[in-house]
Amino acid sequence: MDSSQGPEFVKGHGTQNDFVILPDPDGALILTDERVQALCDRRRGLGADGVLRVIRAGALKDAPADVPADVWFMDYRNADGSIAEMCGNGVRVFARYLVEAGLAAPGELPVGTRAGVRPVRTHDDGQVTVDMGPAKVFAESTTSVSGHSFAGVAVDVGNPHLACVSDVEIEGLDLTAAPPHDHHLFPNGVNVEFVQPLGGDHVRMRVHERGVGETRSCGTGTVAATVAALCAAGADTGRRVVHIPGGTVEVAVAATSSTLTGPAVLVARGHLDPAWWQQP
């Protein structure tokens, strides 16, 4: 890196869930909560829902032991600086970056995450498929928004979700504040999805994300939404086309795993100003 330049960044999104990508293979950057918050701030920073640091698993102290040291690891941070175990849209954008940067060949590639290694496949049409691992229902719970009460299922997608299926018109829900949740069931917070069946395999979804707020899409959330929609239809496995404000993804749920397929777009590349990086 030229000493007159700050760290390199790339901006990208998956169905408008947007991220700042920070290439940092050896873990040289000191990625404080304050820097993540500033990077994600849409006025004083670049603006994003989260940060994806690109680091070799062997260079990250808290990488899970089952992630080989030479695998590229997605060190994900929410906009508030908090660490989350998994980010489904982020993994797609991360894989797109690895291929565009010449760090991985197109096609099948592994990505390390705090939920373990996730196999990813990049497609020539710009779509990316992630094997999201098992999505496990572990309880039932409730929340309430805009005067409506919602019953939902707690789903572990590597990170925690409460996915609520109803016939309520979700467009009108006020998601400016975090929906209330059971703190005993979700001691580390929760992502809350509101799911509206549209007929056939199609559902509409909105989400309030832990550590971010309402986002235009949440990949792990679309998996939780699909599990909940299948449950509501009396099924354990199947597929759903999930329509989120930022676009459309396809989710398939099998007995022991799930896949998420959707677009991944790189928007811009550049370098942070060195003075800004020192005092964001």
Ligand SMILES: N[C@@H](CCC[C@H](N)C(=O)O)C(=O)O
């Ligand atoms: N938007 C992400 C989820 C990011 C993490 C989530 N906010 C959490 O804290 O668990 C996705 O695409 O899955």
